[in-house]
Amino acid sequence: MEDRPVSDKLSTSVQWEPIIVAFFCNWCTYTAADLAGVARMGYDPNVRVIRVMCSGRVDPQFVLDAFAHGADGVLIGGCHPGDCHYVEGNYKTLRRYHLLRRLLRDLGIEEQRLRLEWIAASEGEKVSKTINEMVEQVRALGPLRLSRRFKEWDAELASLEAEAQSEEVVAHV
Amino acid sequence: MSEQRNGHVRIGVYICHCGANIADTVDVKAVAEYAATLPGVVISREYKYMCSDPGQELIQKDIEEHAINRVVVAACSPTLHENTFRGAAERAGLNPFFVQMVNIREHDSWVHSDREAATVKAKDLVRAAVMRVYFHKPLEKRRVPIHPEVLVVGGGIAGIHAALTVANSGKRVYLVEREPTIGGHMAQYDKTFPTLDCAACILTPKMSAVRAHPNITLWTYSEVVSVDGSVGDYKVVVKRKPRYVHEDLCVGCLQCIETCVYKDSKFDDEFNLGLSKRKPIYIPFAQATPKVVVIDPDACIQLKTGKCKKSCMEACVERGAIDFAQKETYEEIHVGSIIIATGFQTFDPRRMPQYGYGKYPNVYNTLEVERLVNASGPTSGQVITRDGRVPKSVGIVLCVGSRDENTNRWCSRVCCMTSLKLAHLIKEHTGAEVYIFYIDMRAAGKGYEEFYQRVLNEGVHFIRGRVAEITDWALDPSEAGKLVARVEDTNTGFVRRIPLDMVVLAVGLEPQPDAHEVQRMFGISCSLDGFFLEKHPKLAPAPTYTDGIFIAGLCHGPKDIPDTVMQAGYAAAEAIALADTGFFELEPNTAYVVEEECSGCKTCVPLCPYQAVTFNEEKQKAFINEVLCKGCGTCVAACPSGSIKQNLFEDEEIYSEIEGVLAYA
Numbered sequence A: 001m002e003d004r005p006v007s008d009k010l011s012t013s014v015q016w017e018p019i020i021v022a023f024f025c026n027w028c029t030y031t032a033a034d035l036a037g038v039a040r041m042g043y044d045p046n047v048r049v050i051r052v053m054c055s056g057r058v059d060p061q062f063v064l065d066a067f068a069h070g071a072d073g074v075l076i077g078g079c080h081p082g083d084c085h086y087v088e089g090n091y092k093t094l095r096r097y098h099l100l101r102r103l104l105r106d107l108g109i110e111e112q113r114l115r116l117e118w119i120a121a122s123e124g125e126k127v128s129k130t131i132n133e134m135v136e137q138v139r140a141l142g143p144l145r146l147s148r149r150f151k152e153w154d155a156e157l158a159s160l161e162a163e164a165q166s167e168e169v170v171a172h173v
Numbered sequence B: 001m002s003e004q005r006n007g008h009v010r011i012g013v014y015i016c017h018c019g020a021n022i023a024d025t026v027d028v029k030a031v032a033e034y035a036a037t038l039p040g041v042v043i044s045r046e047y048k049y050m051c052s053d054p055g056q057e058l059i060q061k062d063i064e065e066h067a068i069n070r071v072v073v074a075a076c077s078p079t080l081h082e083n084t085f086r087g088a089a090e091r092a093g094l095n096p097f098f099v100q101m102v103n104i105r106e107h108d109s110w111v112h113s114d115r116e117a118a119t120v121k122a123k124d125l126v127r128a129a130v131m132r133v134y135f136h137k138p139l140e141k142r143r144v145p146i147h148p149e150v151l152v153v154g155g156g157i158a159g160i161h162a163a164l165t166v167a168n169s170g171k172r173v174y175l176v177e178r179e180p181t182i183g184g185h186m187a188q189y190d191k192t193f194p195t196l197d198c199a200a201c202i203l204t205p206k207m208s209a210v211r212a213h214p215n216i217t218l219w220t221y222s223e224v225v226s227v228d229g230s231v232g233d234y235k236v237v238v239k240r241k242p243r244y245v246h247e248d249l250c251v252g253c254l255q256c257i258e259t260c261v262y263k264d265s266k267f268d269d270e271f272n273l274g275l276s277k278r279k280p281i282y283i284p285f286a287q288a289t290p291k292v293v294v295i296d297p298d299a300c301i302q303l304k305t306g307k308c309k310k311s312c313m314e315a316c317v318e319r320g321a322i323d324f325a326q327k328e329t330y331e332e333i334h335v336g337s338i339i340i341a342t343g344f345q346t347f348d349p350r351r352m353p354q355y356g357y358g359k360y361p362n363v364y365n366t367l368e369v370e371r372l373v374n375a376s377g378p379t380s381g382q383v384i385t386r387d388g389r390v391p392k393s394v395g396i397v398l399c400v401g402s403r404d405e406n407t408n409r410w411c412s413r414v415c416c417m418t419s420l421k422l423a424h425l426i427k428e429h430t431g432a433e434v435y436i437f438y439i440d441m442r443a444a445g446k447g448y449e450e451f452y453q454r455v456l457n458e459g460v461h462f463i464r465g466r467v468a469e470i471t472d473w474a475l476d477p478s479e480a481g482k483l484v485a486r487v488e489d490t491n492t493g494f495v496r497r498i499p500l501d502m503v504v505l506a507v508g509l510e511p512q513p514d515a516h517e518v519q520r521m522f523g524i525s526c527s528l529d530g531f532f533l534e535k536h537p538k539l540a541p542a543p544t545y546t547d548g549i550f551i552a553g554l555c556h557g558p559k560d561i562p563d564t565v566m567q568a569g570y571a572a573a574e575a576i577a578l579a580d581t582g583f584f585e586l587e588p589n590t591a592y593v594v595e596e597e598c599s600g601c602k603t604c605v606p607l608c609p610y611q612a613v614t615f616n617e618e619k620q621k622a623f624i625n626e627v628l629c630k631g632c633g634t635c636v637a638a639c640p641s642g643s644i645k646q647n648l649f650e651d652e653e654i655y656s657e658i659e660g661v662l663a664y665a
């Protein structure tokens, strides 16, 4: 991961700013975000929205991939229960979300870094509120730097392996 | 790497200023310069209005002259202009699905004020799109045929007008109304503002036309119970409730009602809002359509106990229309599109106890007074209070359940005008002094302001202020035996007490109590206020986000009859156009199984809400029926071996977007 050119920082101050990847379903939350725009309901610029047709399309792997590539938080937005454009895609999302949270916990990633929200097409205000809240929470948690942690883990594994090998060598002598 | 995958990728990036909408907040020039440095980008431009003809021509020319084969347009929301730019690509001979839009207006310039941060965000989003389009493939839109039949749900003036318009174009219409008659609220009014023409005179001919129209199948006392399918072919099941009378045999002679063993009418008459009584066998009102009686199972002795003389049946022995054994039936129909026109309910003023509705008998709501002033109403048009007096002073309280943080925030739009109408009619009928308590008088509409002036000149008193309470607590003899409206007259600054014989609450308009169930059944959305949500507040106020489903009338939000009729005509025109085109182009975002990779685990099979995924036992592979797949991507996300792909939302496409937005994280 290269560093962002200085001229390209999220804000003029050198202070770290969290970055949140959001997966919004086309029918409810993406539309709500459009509405937030039309109604000029401002929110923090730290979020990057990726459009999917239904929250059910969000593969847990997407979430992990986002964290691995440097996201400090991931937000999934879908229709309210019962309102999914595809009947029940959001129920599947909810199930996956619970599993994912557990998995993240096991990886040492704070649960607040992943959030699932039901936001209906008319709830522009909720988009801005949710994003602001999440940015604030993640800012308080600090940077995740998962890619850096991966490197540390790799190094740790390598040294453990090396240790094991040298012990083996000793044993053979 | 990408060139091996997808040939020689040549990306054109186009950053739109949208006048000042984007350019004021995002440094479009910087974004375009940045995009030019990204791998694969051959051309990067910014332009004032990309969606304009010259803007589109810019793209077309680049495709033709510079062999651009991927197009990234950073502008407004794809929900607005994706088709515009796909069209431009197509005209230049490029498959439209090589276009990707980046939303830097709704999701960026309109919600951020820090120019620097907004510009960085725009760069991130553009980079993601540039990385994404590497993986785009040429795709074909899918065409589905459209059943020419149209379903209209709700038989108020909106549903009636829509049904007639569609039927007149030669298409079959099913009109489903849950009450025993069509007509909706308008049938209850005496006169309509601002012209004061008689509601029945303009409505009943349309009701009869519905009944007589060879292209309309009218199902009253019926409800839609399930909706499956999608644009072009909705399978709808309609429940027809038993009215215990055969519609085809009843001629509406009403002799059965006369001979009913109940000599007196004892049951609340719904049409008159309980201001009069009816028998267990009844007809809602004289011009009910169809003119067929109905038996109330909760009131009828035969239906309750099985032990009645059944004198009604005797009266009808010749025609034999009455049938106590009638059961509910179900009709299944296939329609290409649906117009929802389910109307509204009025605000229940019991929620504002300070106005004493339900406590003081002489406090009414506007709908009840519509019935009182109606010549065919419960009092034959005489305005008399529940205690039998002709009122000498009447107060009309506006905005009850409207424009109020504690109840409903919206303006119900018709109550000012309704109150003016009723003030005029009450004065005409009784000569009473009429007071209108208002916050603002809203008389916007053709001929409305003129009507307001007319009522002003008729000597109606207008007091500006929200009524604090209605009480029967007399402070001096002039108030004895009367209701008193306590109100701060904000024009004079005095708190006034106005003694009244009758109080009329101008109740607001609300979504139907079952609006959420209806919304779910038809797969549409509601606005925050609970009315149905249109596709676009200005440019598409009858279509919904669900293709082939339109909304009309009050179910979409408060409006008067002229606006209702206009929207109903518009919805009908959309349905007719759809049927006449004969087909609808669907997004090609369907899922498919890559057989070689499928491990045969069957995880995907039960996930699909449309049963599009089946399992081929012989091959031990999953199979997706493209016709049934609606492209949600749920199965794609679930397949443990990654063998299900989704067009337009391929894994590679999404991963590259993730990577793209995070390249500097």
Ligand SMILES: Cc1cc2nc3c(=O)[nH]c(=O)nc-3n(C[C@H](O)[C@H](O)[C@H](O)COP(=O)(O)OP(=O)(O)OC[C@H]3O[C@@H](n4cnc5c(N)ncnc54)[C@H](O)[C@@H]3O)c2cc1C
Pocket: B153, B154, B155, B156, B157, B158, B159, B176, B177, B178, B179, B182, B183, B184, B185, B186, B189, B191, B192, B193, B194, B222, B223, B224, B341, B342, B343, B344, B346, B366, B367, B370, B414, B418, B421, B509, B512, B518, B552, B553, B554, B555, B559, B560, B561, B562, B564
């Ligand atoms: C007191 C009052 C006075 C008014 N006076 C005027 C006036 O003078 N001039 C004017 O321009 N406007 C007036 N209006 C406004 C006017 O009533 C509306 O604009 C108009 O009635 C809207 O028509 P609609 O068909 O959309 O709804 P509705 O009249 O409510 O009709 C909806 C129909 O759908 C049926 N329905 C509901 N749910 C279902 C379902 N799930 N399945 C099947 N059927 C269903 C209902 O039974 C009903 O028949 C007045 C409003 C009020 C409250």
Ligand code: SF4
Pocket: B593, B597, B598, B599, B600, B601, B602, B603, B604, B605, B621, B622, B638, B639, B640, B641, B642, B643, B644
């Ligand atoms: S989930 Fe994937 S691997 Fe399993 S049956 Fe379905 S397509 Fe095949």
Ligand code: SF4
Pocket: B590, B591, B607, B608, B609, B610, B611, B612, B613, B624, B628, B629, B630, B631, B632, B633, B634, B635, B636
């Ligand atoms: S993408 Fe959705 S609709 Fe299509 S087959 Fe998979 S689960 Fe069914």
Ligand code: FES
Pocket: A025, A026, A027, A028, A029, A053, A054, A055, A056, A077, A078, A079, A084, A085, A086, A088, A089, A090
């Ligand atoms: S379409 Fe929004 S969650 Fe399924």
